[in-house]
Amino acid sequence: MNTSQGAAEETKILIEERVKKTNERLVSDFCKNGTKIHRFPQNLRRIGKEGYYIAPTVAAFGPYHHGSAHLREMEEVKHAAAHYFCVKSGHSVRDVYGKVLSIADEARCCYSEDAVAGFSADEFATMMFLDGCFLLHYMTLDDESGVLVNRSTLSTGPSMLRDMFLLENQLPWLVLETLMSFTNIFPVFMFIAGTASNTLNSSSISDKRLPEDEFQKHRPPHLLGLLRHYLIGSMPPADARYSKIKVHYALASSAIELAEMGVRLTASNERWFADMSIQKGLLAGELSLTSLFLNDYTACWLVNMAAFEACTSAGFVQYDGLTINSYISLLAMLVDKEEDVHVLRAKHLVHSNSFSNQEILVFFKGLARHLKLGYRYLVVVEKIEEYKRERPARIVVHRFFYNNFRAIAALLSIAGVLVGIFRALLSLKEHPRY
Known part of the structure; x- marks a missing residue:
């Protein structure tokens, strides 16, 4: 074997080893997908103004945005919150910090290596301790400390609710779980229920929430995952009859077009969020979906839950895990112009005091453009197409009388x-x- 042949064989061996090792590393990394704190997907970073749905505005949790100049003011508040958390728990700071330190290495693995490379073991554990104590204290809504109420609640307004549920601003559930062993888990459940009620726009959230025992059995990767689970955790599986569905990328029916066809829009009464279903009556049809209260922070929740699904989705067809993506895609399909948004408001499907019709239109159209079409959305589109195929004469008559x-x-x-x-x-x- 000459020198060139020997070099070629050596290159083949090196490539084979590299391919094998890279595959093993990716598979191993993917197995941890459910517990990782993901970076915001690159393909979704063009949504909204640059970084608007990604970076926190008042408080950083975890390493991704730690140390940002505009977030430093809240760092000293975290120290006060940690002190108060430990006092209320009846344990010393040393004991609570020691428990966090014992799981810090495991928590560190939840973040990307480049984000934690600059933190020593003690620095990382301290960050987890301070951030975790602050979050749990905030969620207990304890008003005994006037300083903390003012600095962490009154002065931050809805910005804190926005920051707590950003994908890149999460703490591993392991950290929060460890800290909750020193206190009561129930206030966290109540906080998530109350927070979710703003999204559901429900006056009786107690009738819609997951049972407490089911909540405590679920171990989410972080608070954002817990919010998503609370919203859709009791949702039944998607209709499996459409598992061989043909993807209708080009097909869409706006709210006004559906009304012309005889399909009326109604607000769903189901207890889970992101419900979407279509029924065919004798003379007309009905498309039912969950109503949404849209403001600055609920818009952020939708974007970040959609991003979270994009990072963790691994299933196929009806098990694709893209429930929030499907819901957003459906709303985007329904609005082609401001008149469609007016229809959604009139049907009590979208409520907003802070978004104009034009802003709602731009938000959903701009967001859906970057999302993958989920199975639940495709099922609804397919059923609309069935409705068109089965009732052409009735649609023509109804459209004439409607217009x-x-x-x-x-x-x-x-x-x-x-x-x-x-x-x-x-x-x-x-x-x-x-």
């Missing part, structure tokens, strides 16, 4: 007047006064 309702009503009104005049003339003819 010409005012003219028809006017004609009927005129006809009514003419009939009245005709009857009056006939009465005079039959019963003359002279």
